[in-house]
Amino acid sequence: MTTTTAPPTTTSVVRFEDVHKSYGAVHAVAGLSLTLHPGETVALLGPNGAGKSSALDLLLGLRNADSGTVTLFGTSPQEAIAAGRVGAMLQSGGLMEEVRVRELVKLARDLHPRPYPVSEVLARAGITQIADRMINKLSGGQEQRVRFALATAGANDLIVLDEPTTGMDVTARQAFWATMKEQADQGRTVLFATHYLEEADAIADRVLVLYKGRLLADGTAAEIKAKAGARRISFDLDPGEHGAIDENDLRELPFLSSLSVSGTTVRIQSHDADATVHALYRAGLYPNNLEVAGLGLEQAFVALTEAEEARTA
Structure with missing residues (x-):
């Protein structure tokens, strides 16, 4: 498989500086400040309503902050995404149904400024065997792997994953995280939100815990455990x-x-x-x-x- 190392960077990958976002009376993000660095694998944890999805929406430029700043690689999220530096796998949003898996993956890599070969993208996501199947004939776990393929169709410097292994069986989950480790080893930053805390414990070298829109804890899994006291x-x-x-x-x-x-x-x-x-x-x-x-x-x-x-x- 092609291994394209992420370009060197002297700046942070992600930076939130006193970011606020409200929806009416609900303060989804309340003064959030954090910085992510190249090559980190970071788990984003928090109970329902903690602000995880809102923080990811702000990071990906899907929504704008009420106040504070969000930057990716020293630029706006929109600029970083347009430059092909960010790949995202989100829970929300459907897949085009009346196309084959291979066609959808080819479209994603054709739109990326630093694309991988289609065969490599399919193999990395473990979907080579279903490449000619129609999207609307896939199981939930297979759809998740297609979303992963779309998020990694090119050489992104930041990969954002929202509940990425939902619906995958144990074998698929293990293969998925092995691939993510390869990406991090090449200098890329991986940020994932998950309810599978055993995944965060085993995989992340840094854990962020959000609570009511604020950063409650930030450290290694061992440090988070020690903090609980x-x-x-x-x-x-x-x-x-x-x-x-x-x-x-x-x-x-x-x-x-x-x-x-x-x-x-x-x-x-x-x-x-x-x-x-x-x-x-x-x-x-x-x-x-x-x-x-x-x-x-x-x-x-x-x-x-x-x-x-x-x-x-």
């Missing part, structure tokens, strides 16, 4: 003479942020795991199969957003 504790307990675990005793443990009991298995999140475990034994509770581990990215994400919700309520 909690650890997971799981163990089994003897249900006792009444055949059930008394949750009231467990809720008295110090530093708990969450508690769940399923049968004889107890799962806890604690802001001081050592103190919580010591208190277990002092309370006369003797756990079996005790495990203490850091939060996964999903649990950290939930902990951060719930803490922010409580702080701003």
Whole structure:
């Protein structure tokens, strides 16, 4: 396959500076400032209504900010896109139906100033075998791979992906991210929004968490987990003479942020795991199969957003 390295750049790839965007009384983006750099793979996370889609719309020039500035490669989003520096794969927007896959891919690469060969685009997206199929005969996962092909029909310096692997099976998702890693290794910046937090944990070298239009957290997945400030504790307990675990005793443990009991298995999140475990034994509770581990990215994400919700309520 052709490997075209992204041209060197001394400027940022993406820059938001105190950006605001409202829709009536809804502040979708509220003073957002961030910078993306060449070669980064960045996950954009946030609960529904956090402002992810609005931020991507501003980045791609689909909407204009009410105030603040959005620049790509030191120019406006429209200029960067016209120069063929940006490829995007969005959830919204349909595909032309009465054409074949190969025809649609050929159109996309013919419009790109730095196109790849059609055969290469098809192979990279894993759609060579369906190249002669009509668009309206595709499954949801196949449509996603066609959208990916259109977004990577040329040598873009920035690739923007909104929920890119929705509808793909495990094999297709693995192949997709292997391709994205190749793009990043060639110096391109990959920005993706996803609800699959395990993908962000495994793939992104930087994670941005949006909440109510603001940047709540920015760092590596490990840093985001550490920022949540909690650890997971799981163990089994003897249900006792009444055949059930008394949750009231467990809720008295110090530093708990969450508690769940399923049968004889107890799962806890604690802001001081050592103190919580010591208190277990002092309370006369003797756990079996005790495990203490850091939060996964999903649990950290939930902990951060719930803490922010409580702080701003």
